[in-house]
Amino acid sequence: xxxxxxxxxxxxxxxxxxxxxxxxxxxxxxxxxxxxxxxxxxxxxxxxxxxxxxxxxxxxxxxxxxxxxxxxxxxxxxxxxxxxxxxxxxxxxxxxxxxxxxxxxxxxxxxxxxxxxxxxxxxxxxxxxxxxxxxxxxxxxxxxxxxxxxxxxxxxxxxxxxxxxxxxxxxxxxxxxxxxxxxxxxxxxxxxxxxxxxxxxxxxxxxxxxxxxxxxxxxxxxxxxxxxxxxxxxxxxxxxxxxxxxxxxxxxxxxxxxxxxxxxxxxxxxxxxxxxxxxxxxxxxxxxxxxxxxxxxxxxxxxxxxxxxxxxxxxxxxxxxxxxxxxxxxxxxxxxxxxxxxxxxxxxxxxxxxxxxxxxxxxxxxxxxxxxxxxxxxxxxxxxxxxxxxxxxxxxxxxxxxxxxxxxxxxxxxxxxxxxxxxxxxxxxxxxxxxxxxxxxxxxxxxxxxxxxxxxxxxxxxxxxxxxx
Amino acid sequence: xxxxxxxxxxxxxxxxxxxxxxxxxxxxxxxxxxxxxxxxxxxxxxxxxxxxxxxxxxxxxxxxxxxxxxxx
Numbered sequence: 001x002x003x004x005x006x007x008x009x010x011x012x013x014x015x016x017x018x019x020x021x022x023x024x025x026x027x028x029x030x031x032x033x034x035x036x037x038x039x040x041x042x043x044x045x046x047x048x049x050x051x052x053x054x055x056x057x058x059x060x061x062x063x064x065x066x067x068x069x070x071x072x073x074x075x076x077x078x079x080x081x082x083x084x085x086x087x088x089x090x091x092x093x094x095x096x097x098x099x100x101x102x103x104x105x106x107x108x109x110x111x112x113x114x115x116x117x118x119x120x121x122x123x124x125x126x127x128x129x130x131x132x133x134x135x136x137x138x139x140x141x142x143x144x145x146x147x148x149x150x151x152x153x154x155x156x157x158x159x160x161x162x163x164x165x166x167x168x169x170x171x172x173x174x175x176x177x178x179x180x181x182x183x184x185x186x187x188x189x190x191x192x193x194x195x196x197x198x199x200x201x202x203x204x205x206x207x208x209x210x211x212x213x214x215x216x217x218x219x220x221x222x223x224x225x226x227x228x229x230x231x232x233x234x235x236x237x238x239x240x241x242x243x244x245x246x247x248x249x250x251x252x253x254x255x256x257x258x259x260x261x262x263x264x265x266x267x268x269x270x271x272x273x274x275x276x277x278x279x280x281x282x283x284x285x286x287x288x289x290x291x292x293x294x295x296x297x298x299x300x301x302x303x304x305x306x307x308x309x310x311x312x313x314x315x316x317x318x319x320x321x322x323x324x325x326x327x328x329x330x331x332x333x334x335x336x337x338x339x340x341x342x343x344x345x346x347x348x349x350x351x352x353x354x355x356x357x358x359x360x361x362x363x364x365x366x367x368x369x370x371x372x373x374x375x376x377x378x379x380x381x382x383x384x385x386x387x388x389x390x391x392x393x394x395x396x397x398x399x400x401x402x403x404x405x406x407x408x409x410x411x412x413x414x415x416x417x418x419x420x421x422x423x424x425x426x427x428x429x430x431x432x433x434x435x436x437x438x439x440x441x442x443x444x445x446x447x448x449x450x451x452x453x454x455x456x457x458x459x460x461x462x463x464x465x466x467x468x469x
Numbered sequence: 470x471x472x473x474x475x476x477x478x479x480x481x482x483x484x485x486x487x488x489x490x491x492x493x494x495x496x497x498x499x500x501x502x503x504x505x506x507x508x509x510x511x512x513x514x515x516x517x518x519x520x521x522x523x524x525x526x527x528x529x530x531x532x533x534x535x536x537x538x539x540x541x
Binding site: 310312313332336348351352356361366 | 496497498499500501502504505508509511512513515516517519520522523524526528532533534535
């Protein structure tokens with residue numbers, strides 16, 4: 001890959017090498033992305049706040065520094081964008097809500113600080129479900145993001161703009177957050193990679209909480225390698241985040257390229273075949289991927305854990321109870337300033353008692369231990385991410401029907417690292433995907449398997465183009 | 470909606486709304502409009518559904534929640 005190719009189509013790893021080698025100017029890269037954003041983003045609303053001046057200034061600085069021999073690392077001169085619940089100093093963090101429309105961040109979130117130190121180039125803030133829970137909503141100050149593969153369809157959420165922007169080639173990497181699946185849902189719906197790391201591996205400081213004990217921060221990218229590289233730039237202990245883990249872990253990119261020969265892969269089939277039957281195309285694409293892993297030398301077996309619905313119920317009791325604690329004051333004082341769907345998704349938290357919340361935490365501890373016992377027999381678990389391809393964005397009944405049809409929330413409960421990655425497209429041209437889940441702090445093995453599967457699948461590399469479709 | 474009226478002349482719909490308002494009041498959500506009150510009713514049903522999915526919670530007293538959640 002050389003710089004004469006469209007820079008927008010470069011993976012993060014490719015762009016990083018070209019920038020380091022000075023055959024791709026960070027300024028030219030940003031200009032190309034801004035051109036593409038101007039052409040494509042009006043169709044998909046991925047960006048809530050584009051910051052071209054900041055991006056060009058940071059690109060100029062990166063270019064000059066690299067020219068002086070001061071290359072900082074793989075993300076130096078590489079553009080990225082932030083879900084708009086993540087603070088960037090001096091800019092509003094709106095959470096896509098009228099309530100925080102003018103709320104300006106006083107400092108960077110820790111993830112932003114690390115990206116700034118890495119020399120990455122900030123492109124702007126991305127659309128999100130309101131407060132990371134309410135979406136798609138059409139009654140907010142900004143429109144919802146749309147699926148770049150078919151703009152009549154939902155792009156998943158809550159990191160909706162993150163998934164849409166990466167799939168459409170507007171940025172090579174976006175930061176999202178995940179409390180019940182919100183990095184992995186848009187990753188799957190938009191046909192890109194989304195990595196929810198181990199709980200505590202990436203600091204949540206400076207990120208608006210939805211549910212403190214379930215919130216995770218992570219990257220969305222177009223390749224597994226890019227996700228691993230991005231995670232390695234943002235991960236690490238933060239003493240100012242009470243949930244941050246002070247624990248050494250191998251870099252996520254450290255095992256890439258090693259293949260899967262001899263690795264033990266457990267297929268959590270009952271999640272998408274028995275507990276909640278997935279769409280036939282989704283199910284078939286997962287089975288095809290498992291067969292590819294077997295052909296590459298992985299040892300495949302079936303594993304079982306608690307029923308999916310039980311995980312979902314425990315997740316939802318904890319999530320809505322903690323979210324109620326975050327939002328009760330605003331819901332009482334200014335309920336009309338929320339989107340209707342956001343309000344409806346937050347209010348169940350008012351009905352759980354303290355005892356029910358604590359019971360859910362006790363069940364969670366037990367369920368997490370039981371799930372992690374599986375890793376005595378396997379190295380990774382493979383299962384569904386979404387049970388259906390993306391539905392129409394203008395069909396509220398279908399949005400609600402498919403909202404809970406997913407197998408992502410269990411790994412917010414257990415805290416295990418989970419990678420959502422594409423497996424192909426449905427007959428209707430919408431992305432399909434699966435999840436690879438690993439031991440706590442073993443993102444390296446998760447990415448190793450994902451990278452091998454990505455190579456085996458050999459999906460054609462193309463950007464979603466909503467203007468052409 | 471049946472338009473039966475009670476002795477005070479309130480329709481069933483009015484009674485439901487009054488009940489929803491009382492519920493909202495008890496939660497401090499007195500500012501919800503009618504659409505919000507209906508949503509509150511649905512939220513109550515959603516919470517009940519989650520509760521029933523959990524099933525009976527049978528835990529030994531020694532099974533405590535992790536005080537600070539740690540993975541792995």
